[in-house]
Amino acid sequence: MENIFKLFLKNIPFPIWIKGLDGKFKFVTQEYVSIYKKDISDFIDKKNEDIFDRELVEKYNSHLNWVVKNKKARTQEGYLNGEYRECTIFPILNNEGNTIAIGGFIGNINDIKVKDKEIKEQRNIINTIIDTLPGVIFYKDINHKYVYCNEGCKSFYRQKGIKNIIGKTDLEINEDKKLAQKFISDDIYIIKNKESIYNEVAFTLENGSKQYREVAKLPALDENNDVMGVVGISRDITAKKEFNNKLKYLSYTDILTGTHNRAFFEEKAIELFKEENFPIGVIMGDANGLKLINDSVGHLEGDKLLKNIANIIKESCKDKGYVCRIGGDEFVVLVPHADEKYCEIIIKDILNKCKNKKQDFINISISLGASTTDNINKDIHQTFKEAEDKVYRQKLLQEKSIRSAIMNSLKVGLETKSVETEEHTERLVKNALKIGKKLRLTMAELDELILVAKLHDIGKIGISEEILLKPGKLTNEEYEIMKSHTEKGFRIVQSSSELIHVARGVLTHHERWDGNGYPLGLKGQEIPLLSRIVSVVDSYDAMTNDRIYKKAISKKDAINELEKNSGTQFDPDIVKVFIDILNREDPYNFFKIE
Template sequence: MISTDQNENIVLMNTVSEELTGWKQEEASGKPFEEVFKIINEYTREKCVNPVTKALQLKKVVSLENHAVLITKNGDGIPIEDRASPITDMNGNIIGAVLVFRDVTDQKEKQKKIEYLSYHDQLTGLFNRHFFAEEIKRLDVDRNLPFTIAMVDVNGLKLTNDAFGHEVGDLLLQSVAKVLKSECRAEDIVSRIGGDEFVILLPRTSSVEAELIIKRIYKAMELQKVDNVVISVSIGWETKESSHDDIREVFAKAEDFMYRKKITESQSMRNQTIKVIMHTLHEANAREKIHSERVSKLCRKIGEAMKLDNEVIKELELAGLMHDIGKIAINNDILNKPGKLTEAEYEEVKKHPEISYHILKSADVYTRLAEYVLSHHERWDGKGYPRGLSGEDIPLVSRIITVADAYEAMTAIRTYKGAFSHEQAIEELKRCSGTQFDPEIVHACQKYCWTRKGEF
């Protein structure tokens, strides 16, 4: 609180006003109000109307204009709100004024955060869909022609989330956002409008100029990796050349162009990502690498013994190599546990066929393999998982993987158990023939697969 006389000279200051202004009562007393209480507009930096002067002139209570900042004695700025009132004597004569004001820094900060969140995407820091919707209307004026819209879609985000977890997926989105922001110009508007979709508004930008910017973006993306995952995006764009063009149609054409590019670019990226997943799994778990390679070789041997077509044998070999790719999403502590799994841990491991399916299904080239690996823990008697298939409802390739997987697991040395001999493993396969395993495949495994016992 600060009070003045009718000439606007300071009479009294309380402790809070001393702290906020930086002036002490004794040094401010008698000084002109404006010398002690300097206020400017937060945005224009222009001097604000003196509230005391206004209250004395209007002879009524007045409030300070919005966005007022108090300039302290040492030059700091403090956002404030205040109210000035005239002081009258017993006869109603104005003898001065009193100003009550408060520091609204915290309130302003909270308001800024609310405003920021209302217009920004929390994960990437880019503008959000709400801001984009407002901004495209604001920019859709003749002075911004030619006006280009670029649609950006992140390839393989779901695959990355499935294989490496949402934390890596979030890092992928943040990396994409960083590249888009750095390669665009200050006047361009970059927004995240969906889970894996971004849009760039390029005012006063021709299609040729936009293409140069997009080439820069592609080049910068090639240099980025997140946990060994290559970053890939598909970008389509369209330019509004005339005021007669409908901005909604321009947006739709940009989106359509992006989706057409995504058909080819996304598949290539997914194929790459699947290779990265296999490499990451095997690098983190040498035992899984050895297991997958041995199962793959054994699948081939069984296929040859059953005189299957060469194309089927090739699929068998690849499916055997990739049958456990879903284990990338299983905790390594569980995979490497030197002992029996708990019930909860076993349930976690049982998820890997479905995870493998979703990973491989994402790439067209692996669609058939996805079906095979999904069923490699099904049983001949229908008591397997995840779907409880039985007999010949289980794909042949899956049935072969099941036998090869079991044989390899039995004959491999583990920290918690010794390895079965070739004879012991064959006897166990025979014992479970007709219940867990397809009898025909067990027979082929027993009769044809090893010229020397246990070697394949």
């Protein structure tokens, strides 16, 4: 039997050795000695000192002494002949438990080590890639504890004041327990159903600010298709959400007035049209005189008017309805749970606020109408049409007086600019009438002549005071701007269809008889008669009264100037008539009308 054991040990295809307590080799296998490229005879009855170099001897003896002393096996790893080895040394004990020899065997773990190294390197590469990816990436086991998280995840939780999340659940790391429980419930669903979940979540950071994140979680499956845990990917969408909110705001907001726009109105009208919101009131409004203001004092003033009206409507409808600007000068208010009486209260409040609100030289005015629906068969757009009809009927009744009031406000504004005084206008009207009567104009033509005289410079309301009141000579650029007052005035006056002839007089009062005037370069009889009259009396008045840029001259010198420019700047016939009038007038009753 003993021989069988010896043969068994000898034929074991593994590196095995046995040493006595004296440290000498008693048995070695061929596999063992082959590692050191020696023969069996080189080991038997030899000590480590006889075979290995000093460094290895010290290392081997240290392990041997530890095993003898502790009577326990000891395993050490090493790198030998270009391969990883694992050496296990163990005591050989007799029945009394005493150590009678030392045994050892060597295992080749090179493949395992190489594989482990490759796995570690791959894991490091993967971790590096994951850490450099934008966003938060994590892995939780089936008990909902965090097992792994990338650098983005660590950074996110550091912002919340949490240094480490590994081994913890969401309930342990989130102050918002309701949200934490939601995360765990999602994990349970994913593990149970092997399905992914996508959420949008709002987090509160340590500084109190809100951060919005898009979270995708999916099951991690093993080779048997069993769920090992949950993988999560989360990215910050705060900027995207803010951008979308801004885009939504811009899509549904009128930028000029800050009210809602037409697109919002169309959607909200559909959304509100439910019995639970009945009755629904629709208040329609149309700003009065916007075109006239744009043409007279410019679009900036027109924009200011719209803003003022919008602010008044928003103030009157605060928490009551949705204010929308649906066109250039059109507003509409959708008011749920509002009958016509309630809408009328809102309308009266808007009109009162308009009366009390002033905008430079212009009275703020808006025409309003309202209609309601409490019938599922009468939609918002039908109701809107009814309200719109009421507005336009009101505008037809008010238009003339409103336009007249605006025109008067503009005229007062022109006087306020110290450009045209009331006395100057009065003198022009009186002198123009004298000429008109001498030329035997009809009463209608005289009425128009009065209006041309009064409104000829109304376009100057749209010229800046820096140019109007400049004491010195105007630059070429400033002069061109000044010349535009004829066209501005034309647009203002022609807003009244019944004043079209007056508008032409306003447009052409700076035309010259020789064709060198502006803005049209008309010549001789091409120039409207009313313009030719106003041109003469306006020039005479400018010469005989002090202006910012020059002192007045005498009546005689003014007459000489009229004669000098007769046939070039002025209509010679009108100059002759006017000079005759001036020469026959009593100098002490200068403006007496015959």
